[in-house]
Amino acid sequence: MSDAEPTTDDALEITVPSDPLAGHAATAYFWGHVAGSGDVTDDSIEVVTNDEASAQVLATIAGGDLEHDTTTRDYAHDTSITRTEDEYTLSIGDGGDGDGSGESDDAGLLGRSGALGLPVDGRGNYRFGAFASYDRELLRGFLEGCGTICFKSSSGTVGISFVHDDRELLELAQDLIAECPVEAPMGDLSETSSGGYWFGVDDDAAPDFGAWLYENCEETGLFAPSRRRKLERSLEQASAYDGDET
Known part of the structure; x- marks a missing residue:
């Protein structure tokens, strides 16, 4: 592992704001990933990445439970080509409290009451105005997601x-x-x-x-x-x- 590659311990030292919707580099990176390769419902968030270190970072930012699997899928530009790769799925909510403990949370998903409390409107479209000062991290998360x-x-x-x-x-x-x-x-x-x-x-x-x-x-x-x-x-x-x- 190179010096530039963060370990799990390094990821735990990442600065994270108390509000998951606050304008911050970490939240911008997280929501970029969610938009690129995630799914938001009223009671859960699920985001997928192929990089273990990045998955640990996302879990540090938002909590939740990580699962590792191997998947084979069609290449996006040409469905005649398939590729097999590691897949790390971070699940938040739906019975979890967002801190990885797996216990219920009366405050709701990431402290919000349903998906409408997150940067997603009633039609499922993302609203990224809060992260306008962190467009680099937002785009980086989005690129890594999709x-x-x-x-x-x-x-x-x-x-x-x-x-x-x-x-x-x-x-x-x-x-x-x-x-x-x-x-x-x-x-x-x-x-x-x-x-x-x-x-x-x-x-x-x-x-x-x-x-x-x-x-x-x-x-x-x-x-x-x-x-x-x-x-x-x-x-x-x-x-x-x-x-x-x-």
Whole structure:
């Protein structure tokens, strides 16, 4: 394990506000993950990640119970391709109290009475106004929840894309990226073969956008080490590309 990769003990030292909806880097990262790969109901939150360290961080922020499994699923862009990977599921509420003890909590889900007390409106749309000052952490959580990072051997470039079933959520992500301090043009939303939607940051802008997204993330611990390593490896491959790869 590298020095940059947080251990479980490191994750427990992450600064967490008492209010799960307060404007804070940790809550922005958590809700980005929930929006990207989670589900919010009236009495529970469930969020899924493939990175164990990130799963521990999310549990430190919001409590709940973690379960580990291995899953095989279709690749989002091409359902003829499957991949097998670790899957960590964090469950909050639905009989738990949000602190991992598994006991009931009269205060409700994360101290709120149902999903409407969370940053989700009556139609299930997310409201991220409270996290406007933490757009980097919010986008980082969202990318780790429903994004992909890859090296494109055909062009020697790095690809960063977002895939989700909710078109409006992806449009919100596009708005956040458009407002970030680095120039990051994007493609239009397109349908995937699995029935969802996706868009990608332009290849020329992906290195600067990716570097900004993970800049100084060790200071807070709010990141998935495996995803950052994937970005670093992809950038190294792009830098070494000489046009001869097939």
